Structures are given as structure tokens and as C-alpha cells.
Amino acid sequence: MARVVVNLPQRARRGEIIEIRTLAGHGMETGFRRTQLGELIPRDIITRFTCSYNGVEVFRAELHPAMAANPLIAFSTVATESGTLEFRWTGDNGFSATHSASITVD
Amino acid sequence: MTTRRQFLILAGGAAVSGAVEAQLPPNIEALRKAALAEAVRKVTGDAQVRRGKVKLDLPPLIDNGNTVPLSVDVESPMTSADHVRAIHVFTEKNPQPYVISAHLGPRAGRARISTRARIADTGTVLAIAQMSDGSFWSDSVNVVVTLSACLEDGLI
Numbered sequence: 001m002a003r004v005v006v007n008l009p010q011r012a013r014r015g016e017i018i019e020i021r022t023l024a025g026h027g028m029e030t031g032f033r034r035t036q037l038g039e040l041i042p043r044d045i046i047t048r049f050t051c052s053y054n055g056v057e058v059f060r061a062e063l064h065p066a067m068a069a070n071p072l073i074a075f076s077t078v079a080t081e082s083g084t085l086e087f088r089w090t091g092d093n094g095f096s097a098t099h100s101a102s103i104t105v106d
Numbered sequence: 107m108t109t110r111r112q113f114l115i116l117a118g119g120a121a122v123s124g125a126v127e128a129q130l131p132p133n134i135e136a137l138r139k140a141a142l143a144e145a146v147r148k149v150t151g152d153a154q155v156r157r158g159k160v161k162l163d164l165p166p167l168i169d170n171g172n173t174v175p176l177s178v179d180v181e182s183p184m185t186s187a188d189h190v191r192a193i194h195v196f197t198e199k200n201p202q203p204y205v206i207s208a209h210l211g212p213r214a215g216r217a218r219i220s221t222r223a224r225i226a227d228t229g230t231v232l233a234i235a236q237m238s239d240g241s242f243w244s245d246s247v248n249v250v251v252t253l254s255a256c257l258e259d260g261l262i
Contacts, residue, residue, distance in 0.1 A: 032201050061207065061209065062207040067206060071221065074220040
């Protein structure tokens, strides 16, 4: 299981816009590099990231080899109700990582 | 202990990888421009892309192309009637033009994303936002890269 870090406030007022910063530990091998013997190193990247808020998808991104290693994605969402945010990263070679965080909205 | 034979094999391999790099087609500039245009067309589907509303923020001088912080801000009220549907980022000089496509909606509250990209060479970085009414807006920034991504080891 890859190491992921997600940063978001634990409490928020209803209707407040909260910023979510996510980081996933992954080398993001581009598929364009070669070894010293000239062989192409196959591509191995995270291709997709989704964030759902109480089961409803609020953010989704498709990533490409031009993303830096350990991809950082920061975005925002409106705190509508208390509950859980689910984060999911999927990629080449069956890569999958998930993280969930709870938020209290009052 | 490296034998003479092993050394020769390794040296030969290094020469081959150098040759591969040298074999890049001479019209690579034009090819990459065409690839960028094609990628943009795939997103916009021949719709007109206007400048404005989008603010692409990244350092104009990049020391290390392997991690370039960038953020895209789009002017939008982000209501269900008028919001940003997607933000796409492209680069001109990478082997592939795509960087990231982010899909958001009225629940984002604010149309802003930030991330880190790899940029291979001095050139243009382009951000395109797709609005809920189907219009496209863009911003581009010219950047100077001193240490290129993609070329860090094995090739030089």
C-alpha cells in the first residue's frame, strides 16, 4: 500500500469552502527514460485520482507522465454536511491506494 | 571486477542510447506543435478557445524541470448554472503534451487547482478551462527551464 498524505480541516462551517491537499507516494516513471544499456523503462504512473464526499464524486483528475513524482493535487470543495471524504488513486500495473478522512460540519 | 569484454558491452550500450537520442526526427519542433494542437482539439472539439478568465501561475524561470509547482485559477461564480467543468494543462515541449485534466463542478466552490508538473524544455505551458455553457478559456505562460526533466540520467 502506497503512502498517501491528505490534508484537510477536521471542522468547518456549513457552506465554507475548504482546501484539500493530497500527496501520493509514487515514482511516476514516465516511460520515456532509458537505462544505461539503452532499454526503455516501461511506464508506471498513477492515471486517475478521485475524491468523493459522502459517496458523491466531487473531484476527479486524469494524470499523465508529465506529472512530477509523488503527485500533489490540491483542490477545494464546499463543506455541505458532516461525513467522510474518500480519496482513491489508481494507475498502471494495478496500482491502487485509498484514504478516507472525516469532517464535522456545523 | 569488470572484464574488458563487459566494459566494451557497457560502452556499446551507452553509445546506442546516445544514438537513439540523436535519431529524434529533425522536424521535432513541428511534430510537437502538431501534437499539442491535436491534444487541444481533442479537448475542445473545434470550439473556439478565448484568452482570459483563466490565470495560470507558475515560475517563469525553472531551475529543476522535474518538479514545477503550478496552479490554475478560473474566474467563475461556481453555481450550478455557471461553473467550470474541467481544467486541462498542456505543455509544448514534452514528449506528450498532456499534464493533467481535472474535472470539477459546482461543489468545488472555487475553481482552483494546484499541482506539480515535469517540464522538458523551455517553451509554452497552456491551461484551458471548460465552462458549463460549453465555452473554453485559456491562458499560457512562457517558461525558461535550466535543468530539463526526462534527461536526468543515462542520456547525457
